[in-house]
């Protein structure tokens with residue numbers, strides 16, 4: 001059996017739901033460093049959060065896009081808060097509802113002093129879509145430290161994988177606040193999960 005990295009051991013600690021917030025007023029107090037997970041509905045965000053912490057049912061996964069309607073705060077090992085954010089760009093809700101969610105996401109990301117990094121998930125089969133690009137520009141303008149995490153890499157061939165990595169790297173050149181390193185993951189075959197754990201564990205409270 002391969003030896004586990006300290007980061008993957010860290011991510012195997014108990015992780016518990018602390019709070020859900022559907023409005024700015026109901027956001028919990030800052031208590032720990034926070035990592036946010038954001039992306040279009042159905043990008044594979046809940047699956048990724050579950051894979052990171054090795055639990056199947058922590059964040060809900062569903063075939064029904066748009067199911068996560070609030071920011072969910074999960075405390076890992078009493079040291080790091082993982083924040084699962086509502087998916088953006090879901091067409092089948094009213095415009096008012098959509099803009100309320102978009103506003104909540106933007107207000108949280110731009111005004112949270114304990115936020116260490118936003119993981120912006122991109123479906124590897126689709127690449128950077130216009131709404132992702134707009135979102136990245138908003139993060140650039142607010143100087144939010146964010147990193148692109150490609151999801152569902154298991155669905156691509158080797159050449160398609162290299163191609164999407166190159167395309168996304170090119171798209172990042174015009175985004176000043178994006179971390180230059182892209183992490184390619186799959187919740188299905190678990191590739192990239194340990195790499196992401198290594199990247200994020202450094203932000204845990206000492």
Ligand code: GDP
Nearest residue numbers: 041042043044045046047061062152186187188
């Ligand atoms: P969310 O809406 O972003 O939280 O996405 P979910 O995690 O609920 O996943 C949406 C759909 O994508 C579900 O049908 C998942 O089974 C599927 N999915 C998620 N991650 C992966 C992955 O790594 N590989 C594949 N092939 N499918 C995935």
